[in-house]
Amino acid sequence: FGKTRKTVTKYESKSHELLTKGGFIDQVASGIFNFLPLGKRVLSKIENIIREEMNNLGAQEILMPILHPKNLWLQTSRWQNVDVLFKTKSQYGQEYALAPTHEETITPLAKRFIKSYNDLPKALYHITAKFRDEPRPKSGILRGREFLMKDLYSFHINQNDLVNFYQKVIQAYVKIFSRCGLNDIKITEASGGSFTKKHSHEFNVLTLAGEVNLIYCSACKFAQNEEIINLNKFRSCPKCEKKLMLGKAIEVGNIFDLETKFSDAFDLKFVDKNGQEKKVWMGCYGIGISRLMGAVVEVKNDDKGIIWPKNIAPFQIHLVGLDFNDSSIVSFANEVYHLLVKKYKNEVLFDDRDNVSNGEKLADSDLIGIPLRIVVSRKNKDKLEIRKREKDTIDLIALSQLSNLT
């Protein structure tokens, strides 16, 4: 499995095309995908980076359900008001929402455990499938009806404590995206920005496959959603006065200061140091994990295929054996494989197919985009050809130098 595909289909985006051809994903229906072994490995690596950074924030991992009882969504008036809500009904009467977000379960949960200021602050996150009844699911895993998401919720004694934590999450998000290979994340304040006191930030990746229209500064970090900004007012960057640019972007993360909106809906209170009952302040913080995977591919590719950033590459090393009709090469390749596995454990993908041409194997390895390719072939004799996917440089090394790979 993880076999690459050659058939010509109409693809909805570059990432849809490369991830499908490369054997990472497989479409089940519009907006609904299988993640194949290569794709699942990428997802798991992204998840683990997110887990590490969430844990560094002091957040704890939980798992909330997908089926949400109707009454919880009635309590926030979102049963009728959220137009992308999938609903299902038991034969035995109960109605459920398929959760697109989890305020409706996290707030009642918090209410059962948060009683006093001693119990605050608290931060909980989970990683699970989410559902949105999108009118036009498109662009492969960039906008699906079912997708994988991390959401974090935080609980605080007051706005000040919430704002402090909120700022830490911004830093954690920048770090997460950077570890996933995205160093140029455009952070916007979409819901009014400096024009309102309410906080809300979006984390955007510039790419033509995106659906967000972004105004951003060519020099500094200023960025704003086109819907928000008054273009006539700002001919140049309001922060540094350099030239403003216009571009499409994908939103891969968003964070909201919920203030006491959901605490009000579920009457979530705590007793403060003076014995007074007060509303709990909440924040929520999302990252679209499967979308992030797609966004990385949108910006990390060339005409040959994907160029995975090291930290989320499905494997670190792609060992490609050519000329496999020659048994001495097969046994040499196997020797190299066993040496590599000793050091790199399960981070080595070995293309030992004997029913595929040399050209096809090399093209597949470009398409799959693993950072380091090692070719064993008749031409290279007892040397190994090392190719870095990103820089497209080639070196020949001896077997004895294998342990010095970086």
Next chain:
Amino acid sequence: FGKTRKTVTKYESKSHELLTKGGFIDQVASGIFNFLPLGKRVLSKIENIIREEMNNLGAQEILMPILHPKNLWLQTSRWQNVDVLFKTKSQYGQEYALAPTHEETITPLAKRFIKSYNDLPKALYHITAKFRDEPRPKSGILRGREFLMKDLYSFHINQNDLVNFYQKVIQAYVKIFSRCGLNDIKITEASGGSFTKKHSHEFNVLTLAGEVNLIYCSACKFAQNEEIINLNKFRSCPKCEKKLMLGKAIEVGNIFDLETKFSDAFDLKFVDKNGQEKKVWMGCYGIGISRLMGAVVEVKNDDKGIIWPKNIAPFQIHLVGLDFNDSSIVSFANEVYHLLVKKYKNEVLFDDRDNVSNGEKLADSDLIGIPLRIVVSRKNKDKLEIRKREKDTIDLIALSQLSNLT
């Protein structure tokens, strides 16, 4: 979080009670649960044991969706025939099943990648939430409407190859359950056993909370579902003639020889060595992960609480600081904590609450059931009190002996 609960509620089973009181799970609605930090850690440990054993079988991990298009389920006639099927409909017309099992997606997926005998055998598994519209969800996480499951599917050139793999899976399952602390798994052949050639095995844990009526031998490994066996015929064990017992059990795993049932439905064929088209043989193999967690608690507890098997305990060490009104004890406890964390990383739970009585802390640690408890207290002075939860033995050791803990 992970705070224990004192309120008296009506519980549906021992595991429901202990897991709720211990802060592992939290009921959202009938048959639907939150997994709190402690519970999520147990789930993750079970998942990782399963992953290791699946990978040892040569199976690859994938991730299939929860939303299954109606047409796939019509193709197997299960859209109407599976009575526990949850269904949902998009506002834009498409109908979906919420998958209770994944033959309807794995078979079309296999069809896109399996073409020739070169592509076989193949084994793929995934871990995801599943849904069953149970008439009476009950016993906490033992029978839910939403639950976590691992399923493995295998594909073979013929029945013989399938049967060989099937036998390996039985061994892998025994190992998985044993690693989870369940050494006395009763394996039954429910769908006729030796009376038919079709293979199907269930893996059962004996406990009063179970719903399966099991006949099993007091001496050998013979076990059979009561519905299947002819009790009048078998007064003693048909294998070893020793006494037969009757007991309730929970089914935590099941495996099926699907033969070519789904290959027929989706026309899944391969070309054999002689160029002939043949049907692919399939097997499927499930483990209820959240149910397994509940089943372990059903059999591993005493009147004080849970007794977690080491491999799936939420933490390995529970450091409990008593007499926290004494600042010298607080600082000693912190010193111990930092020493422990150096060696045991994130496997140390530290009860440093200063608003809870000593008695409550000790009772909570019994309830939560972590294998090793270390108590720092006024009474113990500069010694550490080591208590093994399972054996209920207590030792006093010096700080210098801390590195010798097992």
